[in-house]
Amino acid sequence: MDDCTNIVTMTDHSDSYTYRARLQQKLKQQAITQDDTGCWIWQGQLANSGHGKLKIQVEGVVKVVSAEHASHIAFLGEVPTRHLVKQGCGNRLCVNPEHLELLEI
Numbered sequence: 001m002d003d004c005t006n007i008v009t010m011t012d013h014s015d016s017y018t019y020r021a022r023l024q025q026k027l028k029q030q031a032i033t034q035d036d037t038g039c040w041i042w043q044g045q046l047a048n049s050g051h052g053k054l055k056i057q058v059e060g061v062v063k064v065v066s067a068e069h070a071s072h073i074a075f076l077g078e079v080p081t082r083h084l085v086k087q088g089c090g091n092r093l094c095v096n097p098e099h100l101e102l103l104e105i
């Protein structure tokens, strides 16, 4: 049941501000800041790829996204289609929005 309570839910677009604030809070709760690099190291669930993952719910649809993708949504805004979020710092567990870059695919 832990999994269910872990979902950050967005009911509709008008709720977008609150949703992003909740997602920001969750990312901060589940990450530890590394003093030397400034990286926010994800402590939550991991995907097979070794990247962090979490569930988000947008308009009733639950999606599993990478932690860095969720961080981009929370702090920087929606990820454009055909783009991937990658860490410029090279740490695949980093969710610091200042370290995130968009990569066109």
Ligand SMILES: [Zn+2]
Residues within 6 Å of the ligand: 037, 038, 039, 040, 087, 089, 090, 091, 094, 095, 096, 099
């Ligand atoms: Zn980083």
